[in-house]
Amino acid sequence: MAEKKRTYVEDIDRSLYDFRNEDAAADRKNEGLTPEIVREISERKNEPDWMLQHRLTSLEVYNSMPIPDWGPSIEGLDMDHIVTYVKPDTDQQSDWESVPDNIKDTFDRLGIPSAEREYLAGVGAQYDSELVYHSMQDSAAQMGIVYSGIEEALEGEYADLIRQKFMTLIPPTDHKFAALHGAVWSGGSFVYVPKGVKLDYPLQSYFRLNAKGAGQFEHTLIIVEDDADLHFIEGCSAPKYNVANLHAGAVELFVGKRAHLRYSTIENWSKNMYNLNTKRARCDEEGSIEWISGSFGSHVGYLYPMSILAGRKSQSSFTGITFAGRGQNLDTGCKVVLGAPDTSASVETKGISKDGGIQTFRSSVVATPKAAGSRCTVSCQSLMLDDRSRSDTIPAMDIRCKSVDIGHEATIGRIGDDKVFYLMSRGISEEEARTMIVNGFAEPISKELPLEYAVEMNNLIKLEMEGAIG
Amino acid sequence: MTSNPLLSCRGLSASVDQKPILFDIDLDIPQGQVHVLMGPNGAGKSTLGHVIMGDPVYDVTGGEVLFDGRNITDLSPDKRSRLGLFLSFQAPVEIPGVPLSSFLRAAIEGREGMKMKNKEFKKRIAELADELDMDKSYLNRELGVGFSGGEKKKVEMLQLLLLQPKLAILDETDSGLDVDALSVVSRGMELYRERCDGTLLIITHNTRILEHLQVDEVHVMVQGHMVAQGPASLIDRIDANGFEEYENELAAQQASAK
Numbered sequence: 242m243a244e245k246k247r248t249y250v251e252d253i254d255r256s257l258y259d260f261r262n263e264d265a266a267a268d269r270k271n272e273g274l275t276p277e278i279v280r281e282i283s284e285r286k287n288e289p290d291w292m293l294q295h296r297l298t299s300l301e302v303y304n305s306m307p308i309p310d311w312g313p314s315i316e317g318l319d320m321d322h323i324v325t326y327v328k329p330d331t332d333q334q335s336d337w338e339s340v341p342d343n344i345k346d347t348f349d350r351l352g353i354p355s356a357e358r359e360y361l362a363g364v365g366a367q368y369d370s371e372l373v374y375h376s377m378q379d380s381a382a383q384m385g386i387v388y389s390g391i392e393e394a395l396e397g398e399y400a401d402l403i404r405q406k407f408m409t410l411i412p413p414t415d416h417k418f419a420a421l422h423g424a425v426w427s428g429g430s431f432v433y434v435p436k437g438v439k440l441d442y443p444l445q446s447y448f449r450l451n452a453k454g455a456g457q458f459e460h461t462l463i464i465v466e467d468d469a470d471l472h473f474i475e476g477c478s479a480p481k482y483n484v485a486n487l488h489a490g491a492v493e494l495f496v497g498k499r500a501h502l503r504y505s506t507i508e509n510w511s512k513n514m515y516n517l518n519t520k521r522a523r524c525d526e527e528g529s530i531e532w533i534s535g536s537f538g539s540h541v542g543y544l545y546p547m548s549i550l551a552g553r554k555s556q557s558s559f560t561g562i563t564f565a566g567r568g569q570n571l572d573t574g575c576k577v578v579l580g581a582p583d584t585s586a587s588v589e590t591k592g593i594s595k596d597g598g599i600q601t602f603r604s605s606v607v608a609t610p611k612a613a614g615s616r617c618t619v620s621c622q623s624l625m626l627d628d629r630s631r632s633d634t635i636p637a638m639d640i641r642c643k644s645v646d647i648g649h650e651a652t653i654g655r656i657g658d659d660k661v662f663y664l665m666s667r668g669i670s671e672e673e674a675r676t677m678i679v680n681g682f683a684e685p686i687s688k689e690l691p692l693e694y695a696v697e698m699n700n701l702i703k704l705e706m707e708g709a710i711g
Numbered sequence: 712m713t714s715n716p717l718l719s720c721r722g723l724s725a726s727v728d729q730k731p732i733l734f735d736i737d738l739d740i741p742q743g744q745v746h747v748l749m750g751p752n753g754a755g756k757s758t759l760g761h762v763i764m765g766d767p768v769y770d771v772t773g774g775e776v777l778f779d780g781r782n783i784t785d786l787s788p789d790k791r792s793r794l795g796l797f798l799s800f801q802a803p804v805e806i807p808g809v810p811l812s813s814f815l816r817a818a819i820e821g822r823e824g825m826k827m828k829n830k831e832f833k834k835r836i837a838e839l840a841d842e843l844d845m846d847k848s849y850l851n852r853e854l855g856v857g858f859s860g861g862e863k864k865k866v867e868m869l870q871l872l873l874l875q876p877k878l879a880i881l882d883e884t885d886s887g888l889d890v891d892a893l894s895v896v897s898r899g900m901e902l903y904r905e906r907c908d909g910t911l912l913i914i915t916h917n918t919r920i921l922e923h924l925q926v927d928e929v930h931v932m933v934q935g936h937m938v939a940q941g942p943a944s945l946i947d948r949i950d951a952n953g954f955e956e957y958e959n960e961l962a963a964q965q966a967s968a969k
Contacts (some may be wrong), residue, residue, distance in 0.1 A: 523872050633932065657804070658767070660804045660806055662761075663804045664786060664817075665788035665792070666765075666766075666797075667789075667817075667818040668789050668792035668819075679805050684808030685808065
């Protein structure tokens with residue numbers, strides 16, 4: 242795979258993400274949320290009755306739950322004015338030529354079709370509330386791998402399996418936005434990797450929210466059976482509007498015995514987005530989950546991918562970076578439950594704040610009484626680029642087992658003037674010097690990303706650093 | 712002394728955190744010469760090197776720095792570098808996550824006469840690494856991270872030879888360099904002199920690295936003041952007698968000024 246030609250992401254400017262299309266929506270649900278709207282969404286999707294019931298129950302839970310009072314303010318998010326369902330003016334296609342030009346153009350500009358040709362085994366592309374494209378290479382299909390829209394999968398061979406698993410890792414009662422998701426979810430991907438099947442190339446889903454003042458609530462459900470292996474990539478972006486947009490997706494990952502799943506995300510929502518996403522993985526015996534997570538966009542973000550290590554010797558590693566610039570309050574981190582003997586988990590995060598941005602690392606490590614012999618290390622480093630910005634670390638640990646080994650280290654620092662001077666004394670401008678230092682700081686994360694994303698991340702950092710001087 | 716030295720400090724005074732640290736320094740270095748700056752610990756030798764390079768930690772409170780016919784007193788360090796000034800650091804920094812080769816590439820980027828393709832660039836730095844007895848694997852390692860003192864020195868010399876500045880200030884540590892590292896520094900200086908008739912200002916205590924060089928002039932600093940200058944023979948005198956006579960002289964001058 243290393244020899245393969247990689248897509249090259251040219252120096253980007255924000256306009257790459259900021260362009261917006263005229264509302265291509267064929268159907269746009271009214272703002273606000275009522276049982277009628279929920280019924281209508283369900284009806285339009287021709288869903289089984291259990292799903293409609295699930296939606297209605299979730300709506301009740303949503304209405305009964307308070308909004309979280311412990312993180313960044315979400316006052317700017319007026320749920321009565323968030324459009325929960327926007328259907329693009331097309332049905333799902335399996336070749337790009339059939340996707341309407343304006344929508345295809347969006348994904349072209351984001352480089353998705355070319356990436357698909359060059360290094361992906363399959364691609365799903367969601368535009369507003371619905372998938373507009375889904376395709377997978379024949380070779381992967383022949384291995385028995387299923388990669389499709391989750392809604393079509395509700396009617397197919399795996400319908401029962403989905404019913405068994407759907408929103409069991411993230412029940413609607415988990416928090417208010419999980420309940421909201423349960424009520425109005427739309428789109429997203431279903432992946433099934435059969436026992437012993439190892440896919441060498443990643444699958445990628447890309448989520449684009451184009452509609453103004455809307456929410457995106459896609460559901461991703463991935464089942465990796467025993468001894469199987471998968472790398473899944475999730476990308477997201479949106480143009481900027483001056484009204485709030487909401488992303489409250491859910492990702493549920495089931496990792497079988499000795500199976501391995503790598504889940505990579507680069508989130509670059511526009512800075513009017515409230516990203517209240519929930520992601521959770523459950524690992525059986527000796528199964529392992531690897532999270533790679535880059536958070537760059539959004540106005541407010543709450544994001545804590547969670548690993549439930551349910552089987553003996555199961556493993557989790559979390560590698561994340563968060564960059565909070567002007568007007569951003571990003572509360573990110575992860576959760577780990579050591580729920581079986583001899584499990585192990587590592588958490589390594591980097592946080593950068595600049596221009597008044599607020600970046601908070603929040604983690605929760607729980608060791609249950611069954612966790613004997615388990616260990617977990619948490620390391621988070623933060624870099625504040627000026628005096629107006631803020632970085633915090635809030636680690637929580639709940640240890641209910643004597644024989645576990647838990648470690649935490651956190652550092653918060655600034656860019657050393659001596660380093661900037663050294664680089665400048667070699668002819669490198671101040672802006673470039675600072676960018677270089679920040680990129681270096683982020684390097685342990687970027688090296689974990691697929692090359693295209695690493696380049697994109699470096700470009701995002703460069704973009705954020707521009708005009709940082711003076 | 713020629714009428715137009717390559718580097719000139721005229722009445723240069725500087726302070727750090729509003730505390731005066733350099734007083735009315737005069738220094739002239741003509742093109743092609745080798746000058747040595749000596750003085751006891753804390754005399755301000757390194758400070759002078761940093762102020763000439765434009766370290767923003769220091770405020771220039773008086774005087775000016777002229778380089779190659781230009782007043783550079785207000786220029787940022789990167790501009791000074793691109794005019795052909797170089798400072799080898801006593802304690803080079805570590806920049807985690809930035810490979811040495813990428814840093815070197817950025818350092819030559821856009822410099823006149825240094826346009827090279829990536830292949831050519833890689834060949835060039837590999838050759839220089841060979842000449843300095845440096846393991847080429849260092850080129851792919853993070854700048855300075857986990858490098859020994861000697862390895863850091865090699866990297867400084869490699870930059871000197873890659874950038875080929877008009878004038879290099881070498882701020883040498885008083886101690887901590889083993890024999891190997893000393894010989895690398897010596898070799899680097901010789902190659903620099905051979906290849907581009909380089910001009911040097913060497914800040915040192917250790918006269919061993921001067922053995923193979925023809926020193927044109929020696930300057931002596933004490934407590935932020937330039938107190939003496941003279942021919943290479945001054946080195947032997949200082950080796951024998953130390954700086955005491957200069958310290959006493961300065962104290963006497965200051966007493967009479969009061």
